[in-house]
Amino acid sequence: MARPSRKEILQDFRTRSLLEATRKTLANEGFEAVTMERVAQEAGIAKGGIYLYFRNKDQMIFTALEEIASEMTQEIDTRVDPGARPWERLCQVVSAQLDSMERHKDVLRTLLLIRWHMGNSRQRKKWQRLLKYRTRHLERIRAILDEGLRANIFRLLDTAAGAFYINEMAIGTAQRRMMGLSGSSLEADRRSLIEFIKPLVLDQKTLST
Amino acid sequence: MARPSRKEILQDFRTRSLLEATRKTLANEGFEAVTMERVAQEAGIAKGGIYLYFRNKDQMIFTALEEIASEMTQEIDTRVDPGARPWERLCQVVSAQLDSMERHKDVLRTLLLIRWHMGNSRQRKKWQRLLKYRTRHLERIRAILDEGLRANIFRLLDTAAGAFYINEMAIGTAQRRMMGLSGSSLEADRRSLIEFIKPLVLDQKTLST
Amino acid sequence: MARPSRKEILQDFRTRSLLEATRKTLANEGFEAVTMERVAQEAGIAKGGIYLYFRNKDQMIFTALEEIASEMTQEIDTRVDPGARPWERLCQVVSAQLDSMERHKDVLRTLLLIRWHMGNSRQRKKWQRLLKYRTRHLERIRAILDEGLRANIFRLLDTAAGAFYINEMAIGTAQRRMMGLSGSSLEADRRSLIEFIKPLVLDQKTLST
Amino acid sequence: MARPSRKEILQDFRTRSLLEATRKTLANEGFEAVTMERVAQEAGIAKGGIYLYFRNKDQMIFTALEEIASEMTQEIDTRVDPGARPWERLCQVVSAQLDSMERHKDVLRTLLLIRWHMGNSRQRKKWQRLLKYRTRHLERIRAILDEGLRANIFRLLDTAAGAFYINEMAIGTAQRRMMGLSGSSLEADRRSLIEFIKPLVLDQKTLST
DNA sequence: CATGAATGAGGCTTCATTCAT
DNA sequence: GATGAATGAAGCCTCATTCAT
The missing domain is CATH 1.10.10.60 (Homeodomain-like)
Structure with a gap:
């Protein structure tokens, strides 16, 4: 080489x-x-x-943002144990995502700005490539849900939708923290979110957190 | 007069x-x-x-945004039947919110921008007043959850957190549509969201949609 | 009438x-x-x-300034005793001028601005009429000096020049006060100025203040 | 270097x-x-x-004005012979000041504007630094007067006040020329002013011009 | 006559991008 | 390659003056 x-x-x-x-x-x-x-x-x-x-300012910012997105994705990957059972893996993903977002709290703001730009047809193309990371993350969650569904552990649901909602709740949580509106510790926020999605699991007696 | x-x-x-x-x-x-x-x-x-x-550009934009927030709040209020039972009311709120966001799709983008600005301590004060509408909406949802909880219809949960998550999912849904990433009809998205939160209800046999 | x-x-x-x-x-x-x-x-x-x-803004300001100039002129006239002897009259004029300027301290600033505008050929015409009051004042002082000269009380001098210098010193004194640089009382400033011009008088034993 | x-x-x-x-x-x-x-x-x-x-418009103008003030100060310094006797030095200073002001006639107008601005408390700070040159000049004159006083050449007087008045008369002279109201040559104006302050000297037989 | 909304020229400042050195 | 001075297009805001009502 x-x-x-x-x-x-x-x-x-x-x-x-x-x-x-x-x-x-x-x-x-x-x-x-x-x-x-x-x-x-x-x-x-x-x-x-x-x-x-x-090439210009836009590209520089784009690259910076993409880098962050990429780092976050990797951080999450690192934290997930492929051998764990679905619910545990789901918890790991959510926890890792919250941690990662907390760590990048400051830039997260700008990263999320692309959601805004994506609504503007003129700028859409410019930022579209960043969606890749989002898609990848959604699929990661969905895969877990699918597996849980097949194993009859999770309640019946549209797993794509489920992945989407879970991600939205996680992002919302991070945003709320970013806005200084949370009032709780990150750990508390994590527990709260996991508690909220727990009904996904059919037999809750088997759950650890 | x-x-x-x-x-x-x-x-x-x-x-x-x-x-x-x-x-x-x-x-x-x-x-x-x-x-x-x-x-x-x-x-x-x-x-x-x-x-x-x-007075200046900021105030003009602020006023425009506040107007929209206010309109949306009112639109939702109109659609909720105070006599209906908790779950029905919850569905009404969520549906109304999705409709309203769809109607204001274009500006919603900017309205949500305040989340972004709120992260910047220097601009925080400027936009803070817009949080009023968010707070009001969250409380509306929470009241419904509280009532359902007291009536033993809903599963036990932290109602404040629940309200928060439901709102985040709704906003996420609207954003996804705005970004052109939904692929489904608004009605389908609505059903999907309601389906996802249905486990909140203890005895699901009693549910209408 | x-x-x-x-x-x-x-x-x-x-x-x-x-x-x-x-x-x-x-x-x-x-x-x-x-x-x-x-x-x-x-x-x-x-x-x-x-x-x-x-007619327009300029004229309005001009009129306001002229009014003040006119008032000041009158205030000084009132304070001078036509029957008094030259040195006493000179003291009266100077004192009255200082008092009057002190009273109109605030607007004096702007009034003196015309000196500045007079240096600009383009604006000269606009403010020229205000010079009338200055001329009148200078002549008033000069007349006193002339009389004192004729009566052999004052030292030989170019009375026009003398009037000019005395006026300049008075204005300078007022300006210094206006700028907050005086540090003394108005009375002290008055005495100081009169002391400085006292050598004009030949036989100083005859002087009162 | x-x-x-x-x-x-x-x-x-x-x-x-x-x-x-x-x-x-x-x-x-x-x-x-x-x-x-x-x-x-x-x-x-x-x-x-x-x-x-x-940095901005203000600073640019300030710098321009300060430059002029500085030039004038230097021009005067150059013209004064430190070995000369007090009265000669006083004449040198006054002459140099008149010359310098004549040379900078055009901008002098604006330089004097600071007197005006100094009256406005809001702008005072902005221009205050320019007072340095005025102070320095006043002290130069005063030092001469002090020396003359110690040497028993000058009539008894408050030298600080004297310096102030002499400066005011010089400025007034320059302003009058600037306003086009002088009618005499610069040399005549110079003589006139020096003539006016001559009584400061006790034994006038010893004077040269 | 009186009003004050409307006009629009004009002022200051910022900043992405270019280009001579 | 690297530099950073220079450019000039925009942007926000003020205010004397006009004119329909």
Whole structure:
């Protein structure tokens, strides 16, 4: 395998710095605070230099967001034990998702902004690729539900819909925390959500949390 | 009661035009497309004229959004039969909410943006007042859950949390439709959501939809 | 003599209100705070109504300033005893001028602004008429100096120049007070100035203050 | 010592152009004519470019004014012979001040405007720093008077007050010239002023001009 | 006459992007 | 390649003046 050349290493480093700076600014000061000037400075690169690594501002932000989405997906994957039984796995996914969102609380705000942009036909294309991560996550949940259904552990339901709702509740929970409206600990919020979806399980005597 | 004078009528008409223009722009082209110049033009008013009706851009947008929130709240109220039994009322609320969100699909996007702004401490105050409508809605749902709980119809649950989750699922559903990702009819989405929360009811044999 | 008609009385009252409002605003908040809107409101007249009494903003301000200049001139006249001897009269004039400027401290600022405008050839004409009051004042002082000279009381000097310098010192004193840089009482400032011009008098043993 | 780089030279040139343009506009058309647009054009720079050299309009004007004040101070310093005797030095200062003001006649107008702004409590802070030059000048005069007093050459007087009055007369003289009201040559005005303050000297036989 | 809503020119400032060095 | 000065299009807001009612 070709060892990365000196040039490639530098390019990579610069790209990383820029993305880091973008995320940091996004997190600390919000979308409107992200100016090329600011990001460049934070990354220790000249303003004009950004354009060597990104086509334009939109693409830079897009890439930063995609990176976060990707990280979150991975974080969740890591936390799920493929050998566990469906309900346990579901709990793991939900818990991992809440944790991950909490950790990325600050940028989550912007990440969720794409939901908003997706409603605008003109901008749709620009952000569409980020949906991939959402879809993947929904399918992960759905697979668990399907398995539970086949094993006759879960109540009969439209698993696609179920996955969707569970994800929405998790996101809502994270958003509420982000807005400072939660009032409970993350752990309490987690328990609450799991409690709410527990009726999915037919024989509740068998449940652990 | 004093009949509105000619002047008042005109004032009202102008204010309406501006709000309409704001909503329309907001809906069609998104938040960043809302320019004083543009709104003025769309409303058939000179640029400077806006400031006769609104203190500044923020207040204009705020008013437009609040109006929508208020309309939605009222639309839902109208659709709920206070005499109906808890589960029926819950279904009415959810259905009404979905309908209302569908009707205001375009601006809903922006309305939900406040979730985003609320995460930015600097802008928090500006939008905080809009939370009133959310709170009111959550309490409406919670009251129904409480009543059902007291009547021993609903499964035991934290009603505040329950209200929160139901609302999140409804909003998520609307958002999905808005993003063009639903694929089903509104009616199908409604059934799906209601189906998902049906386990709340203890004796499901008694259920109508 | 024709008794002023009802209409004329009203016109006069309105004009007065507007000038008063102009002066008040000028005094309290400075030149840039004088907007037609504000003055109209303060005067209890509709914005458009101003144009029934003044050709435009400039003329309104001009008239207000002229009024003040005129008042100051009169105030000084009142304070001078035509029968007194030259040095006493000089002291009276200077004292009266300082008092009057102190009383009109706030608007004096704007009044002196015309010195500034007079340097701009384009605006010169607009304010030139206000010079009348300055000229009159200088002549008043000069007449006193002339008389003192003829009576052999004052040291030989160019009386026109002397009048000019004395006036400048008085204005400077008032300005210093206005800028909050004086630190002394008005009375102390008065004494100081008179002390400084005392060498004008040949035989200082005869002096009272 | 580091030779100024090409970049620094250019930066300096731009700054100079802008300040020059500001002064010119200030001089020719007055304070209100100073527009960012206009200054930029006059300096041959794009509108937005100004902000590379000045934080905002206020700072730009402030800098221009301070520059003038500083130049004038230096011009006067250059003209005073530290070895000369008090009265000669006083004459040198006054002459230099009149010359300097004559040379900067055009902008002097605006420089004196700070007297006006200083009367407005809201703007006071903004211009306060310019008072430094005035204070320095007053102290220069005062030091001369003090020395003359100690040497028993000057008549007894409050030297601080004396410095103040002399300065006011000089400024007044310059202003009168600026307003086109002088009618005499600068030299005549100079003589006149010096003549007026001559009584400060006790033994006038010793005087040269 | 009187009103004040409406106009629209004009001012300040920001910022993505380009390009000479 | 890298830099950052320069550009200029927008954006928000103010306010003297006009004019329909």
